[in-house]
Amino acid sequence: MESLFADLIQIFAATVRLSVPLIFTALAGLYAERSGIFDIGLEGKMLFSAFSAASVATVTGSPWLGLFAAILTGVLLSLVHGFASITQRGNQIISGVAINFIASGLTILLGNAWFGQGGRTPQLANSARFTEITLPFAAEIAPIPFLGPLYSGLISGQNILVYLAFLAVPFTWWVLYRTRFGLRVRAVGENPGAVDTAGISVTWLRYRALICCGILAGFAGTYLSVAQSASFIREMSAGKGYIALAALVFAKWKPLNVLLTCLLFGFLDAASIRLQGTIIPGMGEVPVQLIQALPYILTVVLLAGFIGKAIPPKAGGVPYVKER
Amino acid sequence: MNAPTAASTPAIELVGIDKRFGPVHANKNINLSVAKGSIHGIIGENGAGKSTLMSILYGFYHADSGQILVDGKEIRITDSQTAIQAGIGMVHQHFMLVENFSVLENVMLGVEGGPLLKRGVAAVRAELGRIEREYGLEVDPDALIEDLPVGKQQRVEILKALYRGAEVLILDEPTGVLTPAEADHLFRMLAQLKAQGKTVILITHKLREIMAITDTVSVMRRGEMVATRKTSETTMAELAELMVGRRVLLRVEKDEAKPGPVILSVENLTVKDARGVTMVDNVSFQVRAGEIVGIAGVAGNGQSELLEAIAGIRKPASGRILLNGEPVERLDPAKLRKKGLAHVPEDRHHMGLVLAFEEYENAILGYQDDPKYLKGPFLDIDAIRKDAVARIEDYDIRPADPRLKTANFSGGNQQKIVLAREIERDPACLLVGQPTRGVDIGAIEFIHKRLVALRDQGKAILLVSVELDEIRSLSDRILVMFAGTIVGEPAPHAGEQEIGLMMAGIGREAAE
Ligand SMILES: Nc1ncnc2c1ncn2[C@@H]1O[C@H](COP(=O)(O)OP(=O)(O)O)[C@@H](O)[C@H]1O
Ligand SMILES: [Mg+2]
Secondary structure (H helix, E strand, O other): OHHHHHHHHHHHHHHHHHHHHHHHHHHHHHHHHHOOOOOOOHHHHHHHHHHHHHHHHHHHOOHHHHHHHHHHHHHHHHHHHHHHHHHOOOOHHHHHHHHHHHHHHHHHHHHHHHHOEOOEOOOOOHHHOOOEEOOOOHHHHOOOOOHHHHHHHHHOOEEHHHHHHHHHHHHHHHHHHHEHHHHHHHHHHHOHHHHHHOOOOHHHHHHHHHHHHHHHHHHHHHHHHHHHOOOOOOOOOOOHHHHHHHHHHHOOOOHHHHHHHHHHHHHHHHHHHHOOOOEEOOOEEOOHHHHHHHHHHHHHHHHOOOOOOOOOOOOOOOOOOOOO | OOOOOOOOOOOEEEEEEEEEEOOEEEEEEEEEEEOOOOEEEEEEOOOOOHHHHHHHHOOOOOOOEEEEEEOOEEOOOOOHHHHHHOOEEEEOOOOOOOOOOEHHHHHHOOOOOOOEHHHHHHHHHHHHHHHHHHHOOOOOOOOEHHHOOHHHHHHHHHHHHHHOOOOEEEEEOHHHHOOHHHHHHHHHHHHHHHHOOOEEEEEEOOHHHHHHHOOEEEEEEOOEEEEEEEHHHOOHHHHHHHHHOOOOOOOOOOOOOOOOOEEEEEEEEEEEOOOOOEEEEEEEEEEEOOOEEEEEOOOOOOHHHHHHHHOOOOOOOEEEEEEOOEEOOOOOHHHHHHOOEEEEOOOHHHHHOOOOOEHHHHOOOOOOOOHHHEEOOEEOHHHHHHHHHHHHHHOOOOOOOOOOEHHHOOHHHHHHHHHHHHHOOOOOEEEEEOOOOOOOHHHHHHHHHHHHHHHHOOOEEEEEOOOHHHHHHHOOEEEEEEOOEEEEOOOOOOOHHHHHHHHOOOOOOOOO
């Protein structure tokens, strides 16, 4: 019993760690898509931010400066996306895919040129990383059954970005539903004409939403290279941007749902790692690939209309053009 | 007109407004003066440039040149914010509402009263209550727009403008979506606004409304302001002539119908929409050869779904559809066409045409399998273009260029393209939805004549239209739809009021 519980705590801890980049990225996508700009480029923003964070942390020795650089990178890439899709009224999918390609290529190129380790950045010292924070009384509570492992194994001992990710969810909810900016963002994703005729600039509003998107993507990237690992590795985002996008759809573009779907997808990931090589009697090895594919399968099932209906923001993906 | 003295400074003055959309010259050097505290009508055919002109005044479009004076002072209206601050409010032809927002959220958008919503919500709620009581504009502030009927949605648009303190209220074709009773209510409200000294600009293409409510009327034609008259000193006939530039028939001339055998028979048809809501509820009727059956009703009462179900676009939930006695409710549109059922859809932009195609491509859309357009497995482009040119002549489609992109034709000419395509296949039965929506008067006359001619050839025609005038002047039999059912069949010469009451579901135990 005790050991099963300890096992579970371990899986949950892994779930939390694996969910964090998804949460940041899905929330990033939420700001963009709620404002009517589809963002396939989340993957690229996360990757490039991870690279910037690791590079700057390597050079300066400060994780905070790394975070700052990552945010800057995320915002700049968002502005590129905004220029292409808002100002130039280009195709948002193509612009996003282009950002992914640029990120994938440039990070390796620059990494090689600067650090000469085949696209990696040098191993970061712990002082240049976001490391685990032990919450007060963790040691004292640890021996208490159930509560102890829960508190000291799961709640305590995470790095600061984990706590920030979980705070970002209610914060985003608050922004979206309780502030003027949020009201306008939700409106512009549904009917930009309503926003325009209310005397609000559609262009500027969408740019601001994309800036929010870039900031959160910066957090996601930083988490990958400066908190979860200790260096940037080529292609280290490994499709998480797409999974986050799937989580966003699965969450029906709602912040609190985003938390749940990201945890679910994180859990599937944790379980697949945990079950790697496990033999189930009579069935053979657990098909890990299947578990890894589950987020995508679930999303497709959702989109096919089997689990309620996911209605995207109505004006999503369409440039706002007044004069034909 | 009268020189602006200190006492009679016009509320709005437009001087030399000019606007082009690419090749389209939508407004040509327009001058307009609107007296304070008056109801000023602007009338003109579809495409005359009325909406463009008003949208320029509201800051939605930018004029290429010209000046705008509000209360005698020139202001540069760069965006809607400037217009709102100058006291101008506008109810757009296509509502500018966020459908999944509540009424309250829609009203407060842009005037939230601070970075946080909390304080604004309370203020808007209180103020809305006051405006609602004053003008009799009840709407539930917490209702979602998508759950409201169009008439109520329009009230929300009016509330938005009043909440922003509009002194000049522009309404762009407000009555298109209303029942006659709702339109009356709107007009009473406009009179009330006028009594309070506010100025109203009313755009419409319905002459009767202009005569009933306006003080002054300006007529636009092909981007130009052709005349301004005192309403009391003009007539409908004069205005109609000014609108089109020649005399027009306001009635459709036709003989008595000579109905033949039943061609289309609908039996106990029930249709549900994607959400599972019943849109057509156990409807039965027949259309005979040589008659036009018109379905009247306010938009959204199931007419669209009925038409789509008969055309094979929407699968009925239950019931039967017989074409020449043969059940066809399971057939797709292509098979139905082969059986002689042609369809002019309500929404020509989304269903009738591919706007990005050239004219000749649209002219065969749906009939591309016809052997006469094929050369082996390939399309015979020459044959198709020759056919297209013949129809362009026959239907007077302008410009007469089969290679022009369809989006560049005016609404009336686009509709003629669809109509020509469907009529020229010699169908046994023709379904027509909103044949003259967004179509100019000249083309309306033409389209109506063609439909009557088709009837006289012994074809069965089912007409769905939200224009009561159109239904009354074309139909040999009228069916009125309300809330998914046919609530009555008024006599062919029934008065507008009788039909209007049926359209509102009155005379039937129907709660709102
Ligand atoms: N946003 C737009 N882009 C391009 N052309 C437009 C646009 N709006 C209107 N037009 C064109 O300008 C002309 C005038 O249109 P409009 O002002 O809507 O006429 P009305 O309101 O009198 O029916 C039409 O030919 C129309 O096709
Ligand atoms: Mg118009």
